Amino acid sequence: KAGVTQTPRYLIKTRGQQVTLSCSPISGHRSVSWYQQTPGQGLQFLFEYFSETQRNKGNFPGRFSGRQFSNSRSEMNVSTLELGDSALYLCASSLAAPPTYEQYFGPGTRLTVT
Amino acid sequence: AQKVTQAQTEISVVEKEDVTLDCVYETRDTTYYLFWYKQPPSGELVFLIRRNSFDEQNEISGRYSWNFQKSTSSFNFTITASQVVDSAVYFCALFGANFNKFYFGSGTKLNVKP
Numbered sequence: 001k002a003g004v005t006q007t008p009r010y011l012i013k014t015r016g017q018q019v020t021l022s023c024s025p026i027s028g029h030r031s032v033s034w035y036q037q038t039p040g041q042g043l044q045f046l047f048e049y050f051s052e053t054q055r056n057k058g059n060f061p062g063r064f065s066g067r068q069f070s071n072s073r074s075e076m077n078v079s080t081l082e083l084g085d086s087a088l089y090l091c092a093s094s095l096a097a098p099p100t101y102e103q104y105f106g107p108g109t110r111l112t113v114t
Numbered sequence: 115a116q117k118v119t120q121a122q123t124e125i126s127v128v129e130k131e132d133v134t135l136d137c138v139y140e141t142r143d144t145t146y147y148l149f150w151y152k153q154p155p156s157g158e159l160v161f162l163i164r165r166n167s168f169d170e171q172n173e174i175s176g177r178y179s180w181n182f183q184k185s186t187s188s189f190n191f192t193i194t195a196s197q198v199v200d201s202a203v204y205f206c207a208l209f210g211a212n213f214n215k216f217y218f219g220s221g222t223k224l225n226v227k228p
Contacts, residue, residue, distance in 0.1 A: 033216075043205060043218035056215050088157060098216070099147040099209040105159040 002026065004093050004106035012112045018079040021109045025072050025093030032074040033103065034066060037088040046089075049074055050097065078111075086113045116141050118208050120219035127196050128227050135191045135222045137206030143167075145211040148182065148189045153203040153221070162204075165189065196226045 005024045013019050025032050034046040045058040049068035066076040072093075078085055088110050092103040117140040127133045139148065150162040163173060165182050173180050177194045193200055206219040 035216075042220045043207075045215045045217075048215070058215060090157075090159065092159070099149070099164060102161050102164070104161070105151075108157045110157075 004091055004104050006089075006091050006106040006109050008109060009107065010110045010112075012114060013081050014114055015081055015083060017081050018077060019081060019111060020075055020077045021089055021091075021111070023074045023076075023091030023093075023106060025074070025091075026104055029093035029095055029104075030072055031094045031096055031098065031101070032068055032072065033092045033094075033098065034074070034076050035090040035092065036060075037090060037108070038084075038086070043090075046076065048098075055097075081113045083113050085111065087111060116143075116208055116210050116213050116217045118206050118217050118219035120204075120206055120222050122222045123220070124223040124225065126225040126227065129198060130195050131226075132192060132194050133196050133224065133226075135193075135204050135206075135224070137189045137191065137219060139187050139189065139206070139208045141208060141210045143210035143212050147209040149207040149209070149216075150180065150189075150191050151205045151207065153205060155202070159205065162191075193224075196224075198226050198228055200224060201226045 007022045031050045033048040037043045048056040052068045063079045068074045088108045090108045092105045094101040094103045119138045146167045148165045151159040153159050170182050179192045181190045203221045203223045205221045208217045
């Protein structure tokens with residue numbers, strides 16, 4: 001069974017640009033969550049989607065948005081990039097709502113904003 | 115408020131030593147879940163264990179064991195006879211039923227030297 005895949009794995013963007021990251025969950029998984037990992041703030045929850053609906057959102061500005069498609073694939077978008085957005089963005093999928101169902105993490109997308 | 119504290123930023127041990135990683139949590143929820151994840155250099159978080167607030171039984175899985183004590187709000191993780199492959203960053207996480215999202219500790223980097 002294929003794991004969670006994230007594309008691209010590495011990305012370099014310039015301040016002010018926007019970026020879209022993609023996550024393909026494990027087949028059959030309907031919940032997708034996104035996390036930001038930085039050395040300063042650690043691992044922080046961004047949002048969670050289930051059946052194309054955002055069920056939960058962390059404390060991030062509106063520049064961070066996401067969506068989920070009918071095949072459970074998810075994208076997150078960051079507009080007007082700031083230097084502080086440089087981070088590892090992790091996606092996790094689960095059969096249904098965590099924490100009842102275990103989350104499986106992808107390898108992450110490393111975003112560098114210059 | 116929900117908070118997870120991992121006071122040990124980095125620990126170095128020599129192979130075959132036992133090592134305990136500390137995790138202290140804060141929550142007002144009566145129903146919550148505690149987790150440990152391992153993050154090897156590849157970046158992908160690997161699930162190790164989940165405990166709910168009503169199950170204080172300690173657990174052993176091979177060389178890994180976990181000690182959950184509600185009285186001290188702690189959920190410590192012990193690796194017995196550590197191996198070089200145990201080198202990674204370990205995260206403790208809390209999921210409170212009311213907040214419905216994950217809160218991660220800052221992580222403990224474990225270095226196991228041969």
